[in-house]
Amino acid sequence: MEPPNPLPEFVYKITPTAPPQPIPEAYPLSDLDQKDGFVHLSTASQIPTTADLFFASSTSFYLVKLRLSNFEPSSVKWDETPGTNGCPHLYGNFGGKDVVDCKEVVRPEGLTWSEALKGEAEWLV
Structure with missing residues (x-):
């Protein structure tokens, strides 16, 4: 599938637990990411549906x-x-140098x- 045009500036990793601090050079992959062979990511507009x-x-x-x-x-x-316009999947990994910010979201x-x-619209860009 072709990437969106324009590309989003940010993509997001949803995790059930707090990211390790400091974020390591190679982020610990989830069982699903290891099994599928890529890191599941979402664009800002996809996060509500994914959640x-x-x-x-x-x-x-x-x-994240x-x-x-x-x-x-x-690699993406x-x-x-x-139900989406294509989800970003990172074939590789990310680490601390790639992370802009982390945030807990409570429902x-x-x-x-x-x-x-x-309520997170300003942060999710």
Whole structure:
């Protein structure tokens, strides 16, 4: 699948637990990322859908904000995923030098992730 045009400045890794501090040179890969052979990432606009699908029973998660231009274009594939315009998958890894910021996101009781993330619009660019 072709990458979006224009490319987003940032992509995000959603993690169920706080990232290690300091963030190591090679980020510890999740079991899913190891199994699939790439790091699952999301664009800002994909995070609410991804969170509603995969973190529906969670009340919080962490977002690791990565600068997309830090990666070789050939290492990021925009793979077709139902309901999206293509999800970024990093074939390789990232580390502390690629991380712009990290943030815990908490979902108040009774809200979906889509509703809870509306308050994060300025951070999710």
